[in-house]
Amino acid sequence: MWFPRLASDRVLRRQAVDGPFALTLRLDNTERVHCLNRQAEAEGLYRGMPFSEARAFCPTLRGAPADPARDAVMLETLRRWATKYCPWVGMEGADGLVLDITGAAHLWGDEPAMLADMQLRLDRAGFEARIGLADTRGAAWALARHGGGITAPGAGLAALASLPVAGLRLDEATVIALKRLGLRTIGALATAPRAPLARRFGAGLLLRLDQAAGLQPEPVTPLADPPRHAVRLTLPDPIGLTSDVMAGTARLLQELCLRLKAQEVGARVLRLTLRRVDQASCQVELRLASAMRDPARILPLFARGVEEVDAGFGIDQLRLEATQVDPLPVQQIGQAAEAPDRRDNLITRIGTRIGLDNIRRFLPADSHIPERSFVMMPAAGTKTCGDWQVPRPRPRPLLLFPPEPIVAQGTLPPTSFRWRRMRLTTARATGPERIAPEWWVEDDGPCSGLRDYWRIETHQGRRLWLFHMPQKPGWFVQGEFA
Amino acid sequence: MSTTTNIPPSLLPARVHEVCGPAATGFAAVACAQGKGDLLWLREDWQAGMLDPAGLSAFCDPARILVARTKNQTDTLAAAEEALRDGVVALVVIEITRPLDLREGRRLQLAAKAGRSTGLCLIPEGAGSPATETRWHCAPVFDPAEPTDSTLMRWEIIKNKSGTIGAWHVRWNRAAHRLDVVSPVGQRPGSSAAGG
Numbered sequence: 001m002w003f004p005r006l007a008s009d010r011v012l013r014r015q016a017v018d019g020p021f022a023l024t025l026r027l028d029n030t031e032r033v034h035c036l037n038r039q040a041e042a043e044g045l046y047r048g049m050p051f052s053e054a055r056a057f058c059p060t061l062r063g064a065p066a067d068p069a070r071d072a073v074m075l076e077t078l079r080r081w082a083t084k085y086c087p088w089v090g091m092e093g094a095d096g097l098v099l100d101i102t103g104a105a106h107l108w109g110d111e112p113a114m115l116a117d118m119q120l121r122l123d124r125a126g127f128e129a130r131i132g133l134a135d136t137r138g139a140a141w142a143l144a145r146h147g148g149g150i151t152a153p154g155a156g157l158a159a160l161a162s163l164p165v166a167g168l169r170l171d172e173a174t175v176i177a178l179k180r181l182g183l184r185t186i187g188a189l190a191t192a193p194r195a196p197l198a199r200r201f202g203a204g205l206l207l208r209l210d211q212a213a214g215l216q217p218e219p220v221t222p223l224a225d226p227p228r229h230a231v232r233l234t235l236p237d238p239i240g241l242t243s244d245v246m247a248g249t250a251r252l253l254q255e256l257c258l259r260l261k262a263q264e265v266g267a268r269v270l271r272l273t274l275r276r277v278d279q280a281s282c283q284v285e286l287r288l289a290s291a292m293r294d295p296a297r298i299l300p301l302f303a304r305g306v307e308e309v310d311a312g313f314g315i316d317q318l319r320l321e322a323t324q325v326d327p328l329p330v331q332q333i334g335q336a337a338e339a340p341d342r343r344d345n346l347i348t349r350i351g352t353r354i355g356l357d358n359i360r361r362f363l364p365a366d367s368h369i370p371e372r373s374f375v376m377m378p379a380a381g382t383k384t385c386g387d388w389q390v391p392r393p394r395p396r397p398l399l400l401f402p403p404e405p406i407v408a409q410g411t412l413p414p415t416s417f418r419w420r421r422m423r424l425t426t427a428r429a430t431g432p433e434r435i436a437p438e439w440w441v442e443d444d445g446p447c448s449g450l451r452d453y454w455r456i457e458t459h460q461g462r463r464l465w466l467f468h469m470p471q472k473p474g475w476f477v478q479g480e481f482a
Numbered sequence: 483m484s485t486t487t488n489i490p491p492s493l494l495p496a497r498v499h500e501v502c503g504p505a506a507t508g509f510a511a512v513a514c515a516q517g518k519g520d521l522l523w524l525r526e527d528w529q530a531g532m533l534d535p536a537g538l539s540a541f542c543d544p545a546r547i548l549v550a551r552t553k554n555q556t557d558t559l560a561a562a563e564e565a566l567r568d569g570v571v572a573l574v575v576i577e578i579t580r581p582l583d584l585r586e587g588r589r590l591q592l593a594a595k596a597g598r599s600t601g602l603c604l605i606p607e608g609a610g611s612p613a614t615e616t617r618w619h620c621a622p623v624f625d626p627a628e629p630t631d632s633t634l635m636r637w638e639i640i641k642n643k644s645g646t647i648g649a650w651h652v653r654w655n656r657a658a659h660r661l662d663v664v665s666p667v668g669q670r671p672g673s674s675a676a677g678g
Contacts, residue, residue, distance in 0.1 A: 342570040343520055349568075350550060350561045358527070358551045362535040362544045374535045379548050388539040398538060399507055401531030427624050457632070461622040462504060479534060482508035482541075482622075482633045482654065 001082070001097045001118070002130045002144040003075075007035035007066055010074045013126040020058050023066035024051045034066040038128075068094075078127070079223065085114065088222045096144070098137060100220040111150055134159065137220060138212030142167030142186065157213045161187025168208040174201055186212070227263050229322035231255045238277045238314020245274065245306050245315060246299070252320040253295040266291025266328030268381075272302065274309055275317035282309050287356045289347035289380035291326035297345065304352055347380055356380050364388060368435060370400060370478065394433050395455065397465045397479030403447045408475040411468060413454045419477050424458040431455060432468070447476065455481065489663055490637055490650045492516065497615035498566070498590045498601035505620035505635045506604045507533075510575050511541040512654060512661060513602055517572040520546055522565050524558045525577040527551040540656045555579055559586055562601065566590065569597030578605045587613030610641065617641035623651060634664065 003009065007023050020040035024031040031051040043058040055061055072094070079097055082089045085108075088100035101114065108114035115131050122129040132143025133150040142160050143149055146167045151159035160167065163186050166175045178201075183189045189197075189209060198206050210216040231252045239245060249272060260267060268291055272284040284305035292298055347359050360376040361384065367373050408414035416425040431454035437443065451467040458464070465479035493499050493513060501509045514521050521542075523533070535544035548571070552558045555578065562576045582590075582603070591613050594601050603614070610617050617640050625634035633656075638649035655662045 342568070346565060346568045346570050347548070350564055353560055353564075354550060354552045354557050360549050360551070362533075362547065362549070364535070370534065370536070374544075376532075376549065384545040388535060388544050392536065395540070396536040397534055398511055398541075399531055400534040400537075427626075457624055459624055461624055461636075463622055463632075479537070480507075481537070482505065482511055482635070 001099065002092075002132075002141075003078075003095045003127055004130060005035055005037060005128050006075065006095045007068075007071045008037050009127045010071060011064055012037060017062055020045070020061045022051065022054060022061055022063045024063050025066045025068070031063075071095075080225070082118075085118065088220050090221045090223060092141065096141075098140070098220050100222075101133075115150065136212055136214040137218045138169065138208060139214075141169060142212060157186065157190045157209075160212060161185060161190070165189055168205075168212055170205065170208060174205060177201070227259075229256065229259060229265075229267070229325055231259070231320050233318045235316045235318075238316045240311040240314050242307055245309070245311075245318070246303065248318045249302055249306065249320065250295065250299050252318060253299055256320055256322060257293045257295045257298075260293040260322065260325065260328075261330070264327065264329050265325040266293045267298070267322035267324070268326050269322070269324035270298070270302075271321050271323050272305070273319040273321070274311075274315045275319070276312045277314050277316050278312055280312065284309060287348075287351060287380075288344075289351060289356065289359075290341075290344040291328040292344075293328060301348055301352060344380070351380065362388075367438065369438060370396070370435070371402075372438075372441075394430075394453075395481065398482040399480045400478065401480075403467070403476035403478045406466075406475050406477055408468075411452070411470065413456055413466060413468070414475065417475075419464070422460070422462075424456075424460050424462060424464075426456050427459045428457040429454050430457075435467075446472075453478075490639075490648070490652065490661075491616075491645060493600055493602065494615055494644065495600050496595050496598045498587070498594050498603065498613070499616045499618070500603045500605050500610055500614040500641075501618040501620055502605045502607045502610070503618075503620040505622045506618075508622070508633065508635055508654075509618060509620040509637065510602055510604060511538060512652075513573060513600075514538075514547070514575070515541040515654075515659065517600075519572040520548060520570070521573045521575065522561075522571045523547055523549045523575045523577075524552060524562055524565075525549070526554060526558060526579060529577065529579075541654065559590070563589055563593040565597075566593035566599050566601050567597045569599045572599060574599065574601045576601060576603045578603045578609065581605070581609035582611035582613070584612060587611035591615075614641065615643050616645075625653070628653075 008021060011023060012021060020043050021037045022033045022040050022045065023035040025034035033045060033047055033049050033051055033054055036045055036047065040058065040061060045054045045058060051063060075091065075095065079089050079091065082097055082099055086099050086101045086104035090098045092098040105111045105114050108117055111133055115133060118131055119129065130144045132140045134140040134143055135151065135153060139151060139160055142163050143151065146163045164184060165178050165186055167186060178189065183192055194206060207216060211218045233248050233252055239248070268288055270286045270288070273281055275281040284302060286301055286305060351359055357378045359379045361379045361382065362374050363377050363382070365373055365375045404419065406417045406419050408417050413426060413429040416423065432452035435451050435453060437449055447469065449469055449471040451469055453465060453467045456464045456466050463481035464477050465481065466475055466477055468475050538544050550561055552561060558576060562574050565571050565574045590601055619638045619640050621636050623634045623636050625632040628634065633654040634651060636649060636651055639647045641647070651664050653662045653664055
């Protein structure tokens with residue numbers, strides 16, 4: 001099954017264009033034509049030509065950038081669709097599928113009926129497809145690319161005799177060399193003596209020929225379906241009560257958690273999509289502090305989100321998907337792992353209200369600038385690490401705030417100053433402790449540069465951490481000791 | 483000044499307490515040091531300034547602390563109630579920015595009772611709630627005797643539901659990891675400065 005215009009068909013399915021259309025891909029610093037529709041090909045354009053040249057040939061040509069990643073996703077979708085015909089469906093290059101329909105054709109009557117059904121459905125979906133059916137994978141490839149149709153069982157190479165040698169999946173240089181030798185069709189190639197061919201072109205050519213003839217085996221490798229962590233519940237009558245939605249969610253969770261358990265993963269982010277009868281849908285997203293797959297523990301966490309949903313005229317479909325999963329091996333039941341579980345539960349519950357990223361913990365950072373000596377990371381998913389008990393030559397304040405300027409002169413700490421509308425008099429000053437800036441960090445803030453830190457004890461009791469900047473004279477309060 | 487006993491009473495578990503004054507954070511740090519297990523520290527995200535884990539490490543291990551930043555006080559109280567009721571964290575420190583009313587204070591007390599965990603509200607001066615178990619006023623005191631790294635503070639109970647009030651001069655002993663009660667500065671021999 002070959003899709004000659006997969007990329008442009010994908011784009012045109014979304015937005016039909018009446019007239020020549022091309023997808024462009026930037027190659028070698030030039031926009032080149034990547035895929036064309038039928039009208040554009042009728043204008044004489046071809047793949048790989050520069051887009052500006054194509055515009056010159058055909059002024060009405062419309063273009064759009066190509067997206068190979070989404071084409072691959074589209075082909076994967078088509079592959080999933082094709083499993084309705086037979087279970088053995090594999091990829092064939094970037095724009096083809098290969099189906100092993102052995103033992104499946106009779107379900108559609110016979111082989112031509114099955115092919116007609118495929119062709120009809122693909123046409124309806126807006127995809128141009130060429131389908132070839134033959135005894136071997138190689139022969140089917142040749143038929144799909146060059147003509148299409150069905151060969152009689154056991155026909156072998158005879159059915160391909162009139163097709164050009166390019167149908168044998170050869171590289172371009174080999175095809176041109178064969179044409180120069182006068183071997184234009186597969187039939188001519190098959191009757192030529194094998195030994196000189198092998199000597200001239202290597203074993204690859206004969207391998208392809210034998211694969212097309214069925215003398216060499218070439219199995220179809222079906223791709224395994226990636227695990228999908230989503231379940232759906234469709235209701236005959238719309239529901240609107242919170243308790244009903246929760247009951248439906250409970251049923252979905254049971255099934256989803258069984259699936260997660262089978263794959264030994266746990267959900268980190270769950271999304272519950274509630275589709276209403278008026279086709280609108282609302283989503284409840286639940287982010288968990290740790291990977292979980294216990295329905296009884298997850299269900300109460302949904303309660304808050306579900307309560308906020310506006311059911312409108314009723315909800316008739318529920319879909320629950322684990323959008324992010326983490327490995328969670330099956331564990332021995334015991335007492336040991338209970339405490340972190342309870343803490344993660346609490347983090348999740350608070351996180352559903354204030355946002356999971358707002359619950360943080362301190363992690364040490366490798367810097368001697370006070371405000372950069374630690375980072376605050378979300379507590380969910382991070383492990384505690386690092387040692388805070390490093391010996392420090394001088395005490396550090398308990399509270400740290402952005403530097404607050406005070407009015408003071410000179411390099412020695414002021415004997416009295418005003419800070420936060422309080423007049424403070426210095427009783428004892430300890431210092432200075434010079435902290436040099438990190439020259440490898442770009443910092444254009446007002447407090448970049450050398451700092452001389454002083455610990456100031458005041459008669460009023462407050463113990464403050466002041467610094468003076470010798471390079472840009474000024475005094476700042478940055479912290480307060482216990 | 484009426485010093486009733488030699489040592490300040492420790493915070494009654496399963497209750498919510500309040501502390502105000504300039505050294506309230508120091509009081510909370512000492513309270514953090516006295517328990518085991520995780521701690522939750524709730525504050526609103528617009529508030530400037532943060533605990534410095536380097537300074538806090540003199541009191542307790544900063545890895546034990548979970549800091550939750552909330553949008554407003556309603557969220558703070560909801561998270562505090564959730565944490566207190568769950569009881570998995572030993573101490574919940576709540577930074578209060580507007581006074582609690584009767585209902586909010588009572589709900590926190592009930593949550594603490596249900597979860598058997600302790601709550602500590604850092605309140606602005608004069609913004610106490612009637613439901614609190616104890617209310618402390620803490621202020622740092624200049625210590626002429628200790629030349630380096632003194633943490634001399636004056637702790638005063640200004641409200642106590644199940645005991646008497648009193649005041650103490652305390653200092654955190656970082657080497658021994660405990661609280662030392664010292665006599666007030668003014669009553670010490672050879673000192674000229676007045677305490678408090």
